[in-house]
Amino acid sequence: MKYGIGLPISQPAQLLDWARRADAADFSTLGLLDRLVYDNPEPLVALGVLAGATTGIKLQTEVLIAPLREPSLLAKQAATLDLMSGGRFVLGLGVGGREDDHLASGTDLRTRGRRMDEQLGLLRRLWAGEPHSPGCGPIGPAPSQPAGPELLFGGFQPAALDRVGRWGGGFLAAAAPDWAGGLFDTVRRSWKDHGRTGEPRIVAQLNVALGPDHSVAEARSAMSAYYEFSGRADYMVAGMRTTPEEIHTASAQFEELGADEVIFYCYGGDPAQVDRLADLLD
Template identity: 80%
Template sequence: MKYGLGLPISDPVLLLDWATRAEAAGFSTLGLLDRLAYDNPEPMIALSVLAGATSRIKLQTEVLIAPLREPSLLAKQAATLDRMSGGRFVLGLGVGGRADDHVASGTELRTRGRRMDEQLDTMRRLWSGAAHSADCGPIGPAPLRPEGPELLFGGFQPAALDRVGRWGGGFLAAAAPSWAGGLFDTVRRSWKDHGRNGEPRIVAQINVALGSPALVEEARASMGDYYQFTGRADNMVAGIRTTPEEIRTASMQFEELGADEIIFYCYGSDPDQVDRLADVSA
């Protein structure tokens, strides 16, 4: 089993310390959330900085809200980061659902799913080296692979889960082990229905806060604020694992369900959590 870290978003300056510690501790991936109308670092820029500070660890958007962005520019940004990181970039994508993000970007909330599918088609064509249109040629740089960087898709609805098979990516599961199994099965079925070889890569997420009571309360407050728009923030905050035993139990449950990687998502800012979580996953 591989273990990664989801980075806290409260203070961008701390992320360099988190990244170098995580690489030294042997973690597989650094993940970063996305919002537009929120006090968080822009993930493509932040991960580019972290790519320059590391040499081995993967860099993953978790997830990037694609419909907020213009697809040609996003394709160029992703290919650039893919090339300059030596293939360490993983483009995790989702449709989002926060109305204020769409107000800030000038995009339509209700058409976000269709827009994302159109974006994926455009990006895949541009990554392959095809011309943008009859009036515009190719857009480089070329990614390391013609199909572009590795893709992960987050989401819960059938259309979101089916993108894994349609576009040949993996699944990022922001769900508790108690109901993630059904999502995994749906994703695997989509993979087979679309004639894909092998199996989709499945990445599970566990929300954690490991440290002092003050750190745990900071993490709960940060997560609650981030998910306030859902109306279910209290339930989500209640699911944060705060002891080594709870984290190990959830990890074992995901492993039994067939997850390939687990991301420990941290909302508390203390970078000493890196070493504590490394001990838990050892």
Template identity: 70%
Template sequence: MNVGIGLPIGDPATLLTWARRAEAGPFTTLGLLDRLVYDNPEPLVALAVLAGATSRIRVQTEVLLAPLRDTALLAKQTATLDRMTGGRLVLGLGIGGREDDHRAAGVDIRTRGRRLDEQMPVLRRLWSGEPYGDGVGPIGPAAFRPGGPEVLFGGFKPVALERVARWGDGFLAAAPPSWADGLFDTVRGQWKEYGREGAPRLVAQMNVALGPEKVVEDARAAMHAYYAFTGMPDRMVSGMLTTPRAVREAITAYGDLGADEVMLYCYGLDPDQVDRIADAL
């Protein structure tokens, strides 16, 4: 079972420490979330810096809100990062649900799903080296991976899950094992219905905080603030895993469901958590 680290967003200056410790440990991926109207680092910029400070570990958007971005520029940025990291970019994509993010980007939140569906064929075409169209030529550079970086889709609704089979390489499930089971089955079924070869890559995500009570409380406060917009942040925070045993049991449960990787998302700022998680594994 591959295990990655989801990075905290509260202090971008500490992320190099997190990345270097994760690279030295048993971890396979560094993940970073995306918001626009929030005090978080822009993920493509931040992950480019972290990729330059590492040599092995993958860098993953978790998830990038593609509808907030210009499609042609997004194709160029992601192909550049994929090429310069030697194929270490994993592009997790989603649509987001915050009105303020979309308002700031000048995008109608009611059209965000439709916009992503329109973006994907353009991204795939540009990553493959084809012209943009309407008298506009190709947009380089060529990605390291033929056809572009690996694409995972996050989401829960049927239309979001269907995107995995239509355009993606895998699925990112930010859900507990009891919920992820059905999501995984749906994604696998649609993958077969679309005649895709092989199997979708399945990545699970859970929130963790390991350390003294201060570390756990810091993580809970940060996560509570992040999910305040939902109206049910207490429910979200209650699922955070705070003991090595709970982390190990969850990883085992995801493995039993067929997950290929588990991302352990950390909201607390203490980078010693990387070593504690490594010891827990």
């Protein structure tokens, strides 16, 4: 199984340090979440900067809120990042459930799923080099990968899980091991129902913080602030793994469920967490 690093959002200027450490430690992936009405870096811009500071590690949105974005421009941005990173970009997508994000973007929260499905069809056509529409030609550049960047889909509802089978790619599970297994099974059924060959790629997220008490406290505070809107911040923070034993146990559970990769999501700003996690995996 592979392991990646989910980047914190509290101190964007430090992300270059995080990325270089993760790349040097042979982590598989850098993940970065997306919000609009929040004090986080815009993920496509940030990952573009990090692509130039790294050489081998993948760059993954976890997840980009597609309905907030105009699809033609998104197709161009994703293709550019995929091409200029040498095919290292992975486009994780979701519909977003925060009303303020949709208010700020002028999009309708109620139709976000339908909008994303329409976007996916256009993205795939544009990445294949097809014209945008009658009277409007193709939008380049062509991505590094002929079908476009690898796609991952996040979510919990049946329609969200079924996108993995409908569109291909894989599933990004922001769920604890004790209930992720059911999501994995649903995604695999969707894959087979849509006649896909092979298996979908399954990526799990695990919220972690390793280090001295002040580093762990900082991570908990940042995570609590991020999830305050949900009314479940205490529950989310309680699920953070903060010891080597907890992290090993949860990772092993994900592996037993058939996950291909675990992304260790870090909310604190201390970049030495990367080194501690690398030492844990040696």
